[in-house]
Amino acid sequence: MRLDSIGDWRRTHHSVDVKPEMDGEEVTLFGWVQEVRDLGGIRFIILQDREGTIQITVPRKRIGNEVLSKSDVLQKRYSIGVEGIVKKTDMTPRGVEVIPKEIKIFSTATPRLPIDITGKTLANLDVRLDARALDLCQEEKIAVFKIQHTAVDAIRNFLFEKGFIEVHTPRIIASATEGGAALFPVEYFERKAFLAQSPQLYKEELVMSFEKVFEVGPFFRAEESHTGLHLSEFVSIDIEQAFSTAEDVMQLLERLIQHVCKVVNRKCKKELATLKHSIEVPEVPFKRLRYEDVLQDLKREGVEIPWGEDISTPAFRTLGEIHPYFYFIVDWPTDLKAFYIKPHDDNPELCEGFDLMWGWIELVSGGTRIASKELLTKRLKEQDLNPESFKSHLQAFDYGMPPHAGWAIGLGRLTMMLTGKKNIREVTLYPRDKFRLTP
RNA sequence: GCCCUGGUAGUAUAGUCCGGUCUAGUAUAGGCGGCUGUCGCCCGCCCGACCCGGGUUCAAGUCCCGGCCAGGGCGCCA
Numbered sequence: 001m002r003l004d005s006i007g008d009w010r011r012t013h014h015s016v017d018v019k020p021e022m023d024g025e026e027v028t029l030f031g032w033v034q035e036v037r038d039l040g041g042i043r044f045i046i047l048q049d050r051e052g053t054i055q056i057t058v059p060r061k062r063i064g065n066e067v068l069s070k071s072d073v074l075q076k077r078y079s080i081g082v083e084g085i086v087k088k089t090d091m092t093p094r095g096v097e098v099i100p101k102e103i104k105i106f107s108t109a110t111p112r113l114p115i116d117i118t119g120k121t122l123a124n125l126d127v128r129l130d131a132r133a134l135d136l137c138q139e140e141k142i143a144v145f146k147i148q149h150t151a152v153d154a155i156r157n158f159l160f161e162k163g164f165i166e167v168h169t170p171r172i173i174a175s176a177t178e179g180g181a182a183l184f185p186v187e188y189f190e191r192k193a194f195l196a197q198s199p200q201l202y203k204e205e206l207v208m209s210f211e212k213v214f215e216v217g218p219f220f221r222a223e224e225s226h227t228g229l230h231l232s233e234f235v236s237i238d239i240e241q242a243f244s245t246a247e248d249v250m251q252l253l254e255r256l257i258q259h260v261c262k263v264v265n266r267k268c269k270k271e272l273a274t275l276k277h278s279i280e281v282p283e284v285p286f287k288r289l290r291y292e293d294v295l296q297d298l299k300r301e302g303v304e305i306p307w308g309e310d311i312s313t314p315a316f317r318t319l320g321e322i323h324p325y326f327y328f329i330v331d332w333p334t335d336l337k338a339f340y341i342k343p344h345d346d347n348p349e350l351c352e353g354f355d356l357m358w359g360w361i362e363l364v365s366g367g368t369r370i371a372s373k374e375l376l377t378k379r380l381k382e383q384d385l386n387p388e389s390f391k392s393h394l395q396a397f398d399y400g401m402p403p404h405a406g407w408a409i410g411l412g413r414l415t416m417m418l419t420g421k422k423n424i425r426e427v428t429l430y431p432r433d434k435f436r437l438t439p
Numbered sequence: 440g441c442c443c444u445g446g447u448a449g450u451a452u453a454g455u456c457c458g459g460u461c462u463a464g465u466a467u468a469g470g471c472g473g474c475u476g477u478c479g480c481c482c483g484c485c486c487g488a489c490c491c492g493g494g495u496u497c498a499a500g501u502c503c504c505g506g507c508c509a510g511g512g513c514g515c516c517a
Contacts, residue, residue, distance in 0.1 A: 035474095035478085035479095037477050037478070037480055038474085038477095038480095039472070039475055039476070039477060039480070039481085040474035040475065041474075041475030041476095042474095042475040042476060042477080043475095043477095044477055044478070046478080055477090056477075056478095057476080059475070059476090060475075061475085076468090089476090091476055091477080091478095092476090092477090092478075094480070110449095111468090111469055111470085112449045112450095112468065112469050113449070113450090113468075113469095113488055114450075115449085115450065115466065115468095116447060116449090116450055116451085116468060118467090118468090118479075119479085120450095120451095120466085120467055120468085120479055121450050121451045121452090121466070121467045122450085122451070123449095123451075123466070124450090124451085124509080124510080125509095125510085126508090126510080127449095127450070127451095127509095180516090182515085182516085183517055197516090197517085198517080214473065221516065223515055223516050224440050224514080224515060224516090225514085225515065225516065226440085226511095226512090226513090226514090226515095227511095227512085227513085227514095228511085230515090230516070312513085312514090313512085313513070313514080314512090314513080337517090338517045339517060340517080341517095348502080350453080378448055380517095382455060383517070385517075432473090435508085435509085
């Protein structure tokens with residue numbers, strides 16, 4: 001087939017911007033054929049772009065031969081351009097259609113697509129991920145990532161407003177001994193290096209200069225996880241703030257979550273409708289449950305967890321039934337949290353770490369950090385880590401480390417909350433797990 | 440990594456328990472033809488599949504063993 005070049009054609013409108021009151025106007029539209037419904041004497045072509053769809057109507061007897069023969073060959077997913085006249089009509093749901101004067105075909109598509117893009121026969125996640133580029137063309141998938149985009153935009157704006165500076169810490173790191181999570185090794189010239197699992201140590205060091213920093217970026221964990229919440233590569237939104245405590249950054253966090261819910265509700269009405277999902281804007285402050293309270297709540301539900309033990313996934317599910325929306329868990333046993341979380345001054349058994357839960361899912365974890373080199377070294381040893389491996393990080397504590405606190409949001413999990421998706425793979429463009437490395 | 444469940448046309452499924460008219464059914468997609476107001480268009484015809492390897496049996500999509508893959512759950516996740 002002879003393909004057309006774009007030439008001097010430029011888009012005048014997206015599909016959704018063509019309105020009935022434009023009756024008689026000429027428009028140039030670009031997009032993809034979503035569906036062709038041919039009734040014999042009249043043919044309907046549904047043109048899709050990233051904003052939505054519009055009907056191109058081809059009445060056989062009242063249209064030029066060239067347009068007709070172009071429209072004869074159109075199939076699903078062909079990339080096309082249409083120059084035509086807007087017509088107000090009460091025969092389409094949107095009250096408008098376009099009668100083409102000229103059609104350009106930019107590229108064709110395979111006739112038998114690997115997934116049904118009209119949504120009549122829903123393909124399984126695995127099949128869809130194998131054909132992700134095509135899968136993402138569907139309105140529902142676009143809606144998920146538009147919501148994610150809106151959320152990240154809202155978060156950035158909120159943090160900028162509060163005086164945070166956006167930073168970029170290394171993805172390639174030298175030491176494999178930062179803690180428990182398994183790291184991916186990489187070849188680094190003649191040396192062995194690793195992909196970063198978190199910006200934790202760097203962002204702490206950066207509060208000494210920038211005071212309030214945040215970072216949005218991918219991190220890597222080589223865990224054996226096989227769940228709907230974990231990926232080997234995930235996007236984390238990290239903040240760290242000088243001269244603050246856990247309570248300060250918790251207040252920041254709950255307002256941020258509320259803000260994101262409001263903004264997404266306001267800006268993504270169409271996308272939420274597409275996903276048949278609604279977001280309830282939470283009241284602040286969020287509930288603050290102590291670890292102790294959580295054990296009591298669980299005990300009442302018949303789930304016994306001895307003090308000092310971590311809360312298992314099934315226990316979190318039970319907890320999520322009692323507290324279905326947002327809540328903090330605070331006052332964790334010090335030994336259950338990372339070495340850099342500050343123990344309470346008056347009761348070192350408990351620490352100033354917190355988790356922000358959404359039902360049974362941990363959305364955010366954070367806390368007051370240890371600012372004393374001496375205490376940090378002690379905590380490293382208590383967690384069977386070698387202070388020698390943290391030498392360059394510990395050195396920063398000789399230069400005036402302020403009291404500080406911070407947290408990290410899992411962007412995927414936040415997007416699950418905002419879109420109602422049950423598997424983190426659904427809200428990740430190209431998910432990576434132990435079994436999937438392509439596409 | 441462990442446990443459970445599953446793997447049938449491009450996609451989604453029925454059939455497997457209890458082996459034999461399964462020459463494998465249906466929907467959707469795709470091909471051809473028809474149709475002037477569809478919007479999950481409709482109508483007719485056509486195309487297309489039992490994950491791989493081994494075993495049991497007269498006979499295996501169906502039962503057994505191994506492998507691979509997927510989904511769910513658990514664990515892991517400073």
